[in-house]
Amino acid sequence: MSIVKFQGGDAVTMTSLELVDFINSRRSPGDPALDHGDFLKKVPKVLGACAGSFSTTYQVPGPRGGYRSAPCYRFPKRESCLMAMSYSYELQAAVFDYMTELEQKLAKSPTDVMAALSDPAVLKGLLLENVEKRLALEGDNRELSSENLLLEQKVAADAPKVEFHDQVVVSHNVMYVREVAQAIGTGQNRLFDFLKQKRWVDRYGQPYQAKIEAGYLVASASSYKDPDTDERRTKFTCRVTGKGFAKIQALWASRDADLLGDSQ
Template identity: 60%
Template structure:
């Protein structure tokens, strides 16, 4: 979710990518994962001639321009309603909450006395100090994350250095998030994870490799490869404790740099 500026002032918006993530995050376990490409095709059918007003772009992990949409509240709700009334209500409530936060941020009362002006100046100075500290902490976190990320590693390898994550359930968590799908064709067979198109080259990519074993027909295995934007998103989910965590986790969100000894 982002807050953007329009000609008529501040407004809360959602991109088509964010709406797809929002919808997938609320789907039932048996419901299919919504793909961004399918969502993009649906927009002109729902918004008709107005769809072009909300065209936007984003840059993927390879810095390529990709098409998307950016919707204000009304159109976000219309798109959500095309899937279900419950989703429409969820989007409406969420964006209303963000509008209230934005209004609180923009609220400003001019001081009427010298004492009020001095208190305001002191409050602003304190807020600036807090903001500077938060910016420093954010910069340190980003630097730590970049040192944590290793090009070519899998999501599981990355999560092994996030304290408390249940690494045996990383791929199943990504499956639930809609980042992966299971290409296994036989019931009860070992999962063969593939990268979902909506996150391919954005959060993850995959590397094919041929597997040959005695008594088994050769097949292609796709190794999952985490991208830096995917690492950032995984870290965000980790900080919110939204990844599968170990039952004996100590509750501390700490990172460990790669030292070659992780198993």
């Protein structure tokens, strides 16, 4: 449960996630649990055009790590009761009583807020709410970890087992080594030899892991058909990022300066 500032002062609100949990905690044994996605679909039907005024987002774990935003609603007392009433009058009364009790404890003044937070019953309720959310989040993370593990296993089985497989990307904001060579006034083979000397690429022209992690190089993946086996294979082409291009320009200019000094 949250307190936000409205024109009329501090007001207790309930998010759609909290309302769904509240409704599910009061369902009869055997009744199916209310899904948050189904609840979201019902909001515009109940609140009409004003539903958008209460829309917001919350953070959920992303499929590739980190977090992404997901839609939800945050309702004042009136709209919370209207949504609860759309399921039953008993739920409407329960939500009304629950939010009224919190208003009495939390909405009068900062002093009252601190006093309410000193109430063991309030603290226990907040603690239990946070524990439940933490457990739900950990369950979601375990699910996502299992899905990611299966995905990683499939990628490892399908892709060539090269040293930098986890750094392979396809980007439209990078340059081929040939283009870099033309830009700095040399040839592709000469530039590749230079990059080998500087330990940017190996003898096959593939970027070293350290240069990939530094953001200088990427390995662009492309698929081709093996003429001998008719199997689809993956080919990796070294390409240079904007950051890498600036670094190569500086290294090449330094090389030219050294050569000029030796000739004098």
